Amino acid sequence: MKHSSEVRVVIVALAVFIVAVAGTLTFGSGYLVDVATTLAMWIALSQSWILLSGMTGYVSLGHVVFFGLGSYIAVLTFGTLPLWATLGLSGISAIGLAVLVGLPCFRVRGPYFVILTFGLAEFVKYIVIDIEAKASKFGRLAIGGPDQNDVFLLMAGLALAAFFLSYFVGRSRFGAGLRGIREDEVAAETAGVPVVRLKLIAFALSALIPGIAGGVFLFRTGYFEPMQAFNPSVSLSMITMAVIGGTDDAFGPLIGAVALVILSELLWANAPELYTVILGLLLVTFVMWLPDGIEGQVRAWSRLKRQPA
Amino acid sequence: LIGGTEERSLFSFQLLVAALATGSIYALIAVGLNLIYGTMRLLNLAHGDLVMLGAYAAYWGFSGLHIDPLVAIPFIGLLAAGIGAAAYLFLFQRFLRDGARSDRIEANSLLAFFGLSIAIENLTSIAFTGNTRAYQYLDQVVHIGSASILGNRLAALIIALVTCVAVLLFFRFTTLGLAVRAIIQSRDAAEIVGVNARKAYLLSFCIGFGLAGVTGALVSLYSQIWPFMGFSYTVAGFVIIILGGLGNIYGSLIGGLLLGALETFGVAIAGANYRSILIYGVFIAILVLRPQGLLGAKSTAR
Numbered sequence: 005m006k007h008s009s010e011v012r013v014v015i016v017a018l019a020v021f022i023v024a025v026a027g028t029l030t031f032g033s034g035y036l037v038d039v040a041t042t043l044a045m046w047i048a049l050s051q052s053w054i055l056l057s058g059m060t061g062y063v064s065l066g067h068v069v070f071f072g073l074g075s076y077i078a079v080l081t082f083g084t085l086p087l088w089a090t091l092g093l094s095g096i097s098a099i100g101l102a103v104l105v106g107l108p109c110f111r112v113r114g115p116y117f118v119i120l121t122f123g124l125a126e127f128v129k130y131i132v133i134d135i136e137a138k139a140s141k142f143g144r145l146a147i148g149g150p151d152q153n154d155v156f157l158l159m160a161g162l163a164l165a166a167f168f169l170s171y172f173v174g175r176s177r178f179g180a181g182l183r184g185i186r187e188d189e190v191a192a193e194t195a196g197v198p199v200v201r202l203k204l205i206a207f208a209l210s211a212l213i214p215g216i217a218g219g220v221f222l223f224r225t226g227y228f229e230p231m232q233a234f235n236p237s238v239s240l241s242m243i244t245m246a247v248i249g250g251t252d253d254a255f256g257p258l259i260g261a262v263a264l265v266i267l268s269e270l271l272w273a274n275a276p277e278l279y280t281v282i283l284g285l286l287l288v289t290f291v292m293w294l295p296d297g298i299e300g301q302v303r304a305w306s307r308l309k310r311q312p313a
Numbered sequence: 314l315i316g317g318t319e320e321r322s323l324f325s326f327q328l329l330v331a332a333l334a335t336g337s338i339y340a341l342i343a344v345g346l347n348l349i350y351g352t353m354r355l356l357n358l359a360h361g362d363l364v365m366l367g368a369y370a371a372y373w374g375f376s377g378l379h380i381d382p383l384v385a386i387p388f389i390g391l392l393a394a395g396i397g398a399a400a401y402l403f404l405f406q407r408f409l410r411d412g413a414r415s416d417r418i419e420a421n422s423l424l425a426f427f428g429l430s431i432a433i434e435n436l437t438s439i440a441f442t443g444n445t446r447a448y449q450y451l452d453q454v455v456h457i458g459s460a461s462i463l464g465n466r467l468a469a470l471i472i473a474l475v476t477c478v479a480v481l482l483f484f485r486f487t488t489l490g491l492a493v494r495a496i497i498q499s500r501d502a503a504e505i506v507g508v509n510a511r512k513a514y515l516l517s518f519c520i521g522f523g524l525a526g527v528t529g530a531l532v533s534l535y536s537q538i539w540p541f542m543g544f545s546y547t548v549a550g551f552v553i554i555i556l557g558g559l560g561n562i563y564g565s566l567i568g569g570l571l572l573g574a575l576e577t578f579g580v581a582i583a584g585a586n587y588r589s590i591l592i593y594g595v596f597i598a599i600l601v602l603r604p605q606g607l608l609g610a611k612s613t614a615r
Binding site: 062063065111112114116118119126130131240277285287291292295 | 404423430590
């Protein structure tokens with residue numbers, strides 16, 4: 005670690021993580037563990053989204069496809085394979101899909117990638133439904149998985165890993181290359197940034213976390229059902245959390261996930277459609293009027309305070 | 314969807330009419346999408362939702378106010394064009410004003426359209442429930458030569474084709490149409506010779522949204538409507554504008570008819586379950602083989 009600020013962030017993040025996890029498990033009721041698992045999942049997912057879309061500007065609208073695929077692979081392999089291998093396969097298959105669809109799209113510039121991601125999740129969902137229908141399976145159970153406290157630990161670990169991943173990518177040469185692609189891809193390429201390779205690596209890394217999260221999520225509910233695992237509102241939620249918080253580095257999604265998990269706990273059970281409408285409108289509002297998110301806004305204010313004119 | 318004949322021989326006149334019926338609707342959707350993309354580099358992810366709103370307008374006009382849908386269509390188009398003007402003036406104008414950050418316009422506008430799309434769909438679902446709806450209109454079978462088609466489907470086909478031709482003529486022969494095409498070709502060069510880019514943007518929003526509204530009213534004549542129906546139209550529209558070339562208006566018309574034909578014949582051969590696999594197959598094939606579109610020159614992408 006080169007900079008003392010990085011050491012500080014790592015120490016603080018680890019301390020917060022340990023206190024939050026230990027606190028939840030020691031004093032938490034079942035409900036608190038449940039909410040904390042949800043929060044950890046959304047932190048992991050929205051971190052994974054900024055890794056590609058926040059840093060490169062290549063917007064993925066169907067990130068749920070990796071989540072659903074991870075869940076599907078997990079339910080197919082769990083039982084024959086141990087838990088770690090199942091979750092590993094979930095992540096690897098997500099990376100495989102990302103490389104498969106990213107390769108043709110990233111070779112050409114323009115909106116091809118977005119158009120592909122817009123419908124990809126639905127496409128894969130219907131293929132899985134078709135496969136399941138042909139096998140006459142209507143939902144599959146995952147029996148004998150980890151209990152809810154272990155699921156929470158796994159999810160929290162994933163959230164921490166996702167945070168560190170986007171934090172250190174954001175501060176690396178690799179991250180600088182990704183931001184170069186976002187600001188001006190032609191200029192970045194001219195300056196020697198291997199844009200196609202960087203985009204592919206970013207996409208693969210950004211698929212890995214939702215893949216594993218999907219696998220862990222399977223053990224939270226205990227069953228797999230395509231309509232739920234590939235639910236497009238998962239993509240919407242992770243995007244909105246990231247945009248509300250701020251998409252440029254790892255702190256934004258953290259803020260956005262906390263804000264929306266609270267909102268969701270208040271609204272989801274009673275008015276799921278209203279919650280979705282609010283997500284959509286929040287997304288429009290932030291993109292239009294606060295494109296740097298809450299984090300960017302706070303930074304702008306503190307900069308003003310520090311340098312009075 | 315097609316009148317009740319069981320004639321199943323491939324390349325029959327029946328299937329050709331069906332292909333034309335689907336294709337003309339697709340063409341209208343794709344032209345509207347491509348116009349807004351071509352002039353401003355904005356991908357309207359909510360385009361299908363405007364189609365849905367147009368369908369609901371026709372539905373409520375007919376079953377609530379007893380207005381003949383064919384009479385209502387121009388008014389629905391105007392209403393949708395008005396929504397387009399409002400969307401441009403109040404929301405998207407601010408993106409285009411700021412030239413310095415133009416490289417982020419695409420990503421940001423996408424997210425804004427995505428949010429709008431979700432909000433429109435779910436608000437409609439809250440207001441009118443998520444149930445499918447339909448109304449009975451011109452539902453007698455009409456025979457044309459060896460083909461039979463429902464009257465409402467035929468009406469939709471004719472109006473869609475007439476609208477396509479009108480769009481074609483507008484962009485070929487009117488000054489405004491030429492101005493918009495000049496902006497698509499090169500904004501800077503067009504502005505130098507005196508084309509008002511902002512007017513062209515506003516016009517593109519009006520025509521794009523207006524066409525979406527008309528398409529929705531046409532779709533409602535023959536098919537069931539529901540709040541989340543727009544998604545598949547948006548996806549089809551995207552595939553077509555890739556097929557016909559980004560920013561290529563004529564390409565969209567041809568691409569729409571082509572995808573309509575591919576879909577109709579593909580479904581006739583392989584079965585309805587393969588519809589979306591087919592559409593994605595076309596998309597991937599174009600992406601790999603000819604990313605500039607069937608009609609595009611090598612450099613038109615972006």
